[in-house]
Amino acid sequence: MNGALMNYDYLIDKALEGQKKSLPTYSNFHVGAALETADGKIYLGGNIESASYSLTICAERTAIFKAISEGERNFKAIAVVGDTVEFCAPCGACRQVISDLCGDIDVVMINSRRETKVLKISELLPFAFTSKDLE
Numbered sequence: 001m002n003g004a005l006m007n008y009d010y011l012i013d014k015a016l017e018g019q020k021k022s023l024p025t026y027s028n029f030h031v032g033a034a035l036e037t038a039d040g041k042i043y044l045g046g047n048i049e050s051a052s053y054s055l056t057i058c059a060e061r062t063a064i065f066k067a068i069s070e071g072e073r074n075f076k077a078i079a080v081v082g083d084t085v086e087f088c089a090p091c092g093a094c095r096q097v098i099s100d101l102c103g104d105i106d107v108v109m110i111n112s113r114r115e116t117k118v119l120k121i122s123e124l125l126p127f128a129f130t131s132k133d134l135e
Helices: 009-020 059-069 092-102
Strands: 032-037 042-046 075-081 106-110 116-120
Touching: 009 032, 009 042, 009 059, 009 075, 009 106, 032 059, 042 059, 059 075, 059 092, 075 092
Parallel strands: 075 106
Antiparallel strands: 032 042, 032 075, 106 116
16 A cells, blocks of 8 residues: 555445446446445445436546435545546546545545545645635
């Protein structure tokens, strides 16, 4: 595990499970995510594509919105896996949502060889737009 102080094997397994539920009808790029709450509950997400690409939703936002809709507000980490030999990092929109709704949590990025890299969301999105910018 690269850069991690914690063992996220269980979260990686769940992200792979989420990847199997993805529906990438047009890109055929399967992405899975697993979001862990502060009390250990895990929410899965898979990317879901629409013919109108702007209506497509990423795996990370699927997992986050599921958790938020169930009343969760405190998060520990999110794992993201994709069909690539490179680490699967969240897109810019997902980075903003993670920062805004989950706080400065660990982002566990996984490649197709199950190698990992863990960074804080603040490392992936420095100078994030936050609620403080709205004051």
